[in-house]
Amino acid sequence: DAKTTQPPSMDCAEGRAANLPCNHSTISGNEYVYWYRQIHSQGPQYIIHGLKNNETNEMASLIITEDRKSSTLILPHATLRDTAVYYCIVRALNNAGNMLTFGGGTRLMVKP
């Protein structure tokens, strides 16, 4: 799995967009980008994933650069409940099963 690099922490004002970057410069052509988050004292929660096209769901948007070496998770209108550690994970979609490698993540603090 390709290595990912994320800033250790970020702040965001409530109601504003939170843009969380992830660098994955060694990503392979068959590797997807996954985002999970972990709110304090809870298990991680799947947010979104993508290969090369931008993706959007009810929780967030994922923007992947054309060269796929970096991506940004966007929470369009951050609320206090979005305060969490956000993990960017790169992994190929194959038959080897489910096995996520979590890095340090970004601790997002949404402030009123």
Added chain:
Amino acid sequence: KAGVTQTPRYLIKTRGQQVTLSCSPISGHRSVSWYQQTPGQGLQFLFEYFSETQRNKGNFPGRFSGRQFSNSRSEMNVSTLELGDSALYLCASSPPALIQNIQYFGAGTRLSVL
């Protein structure tokens, strides 16, 4: 639909004892994975079970073991507990589709070893 259920939520053991943690996956999910989370090492993959067979294994000593039953429920066991085994143990299940790596996590079992 009920989520992933882990029992117990909290556990206190002493060094040298053994412990068994339980995980009930989301109905219809056949893949169950276990992770250990500590402040120092973060979230680390322990093992994955699919259809009662261990499919993947992380880099943990043999004191850590698991199994899966025919109803997809899973247990993990840690023998000869050490202080360093104090951690949050998380279980995750995955749907039986081609979209792998999407995992649904339980709230975890917090194990304290004294």
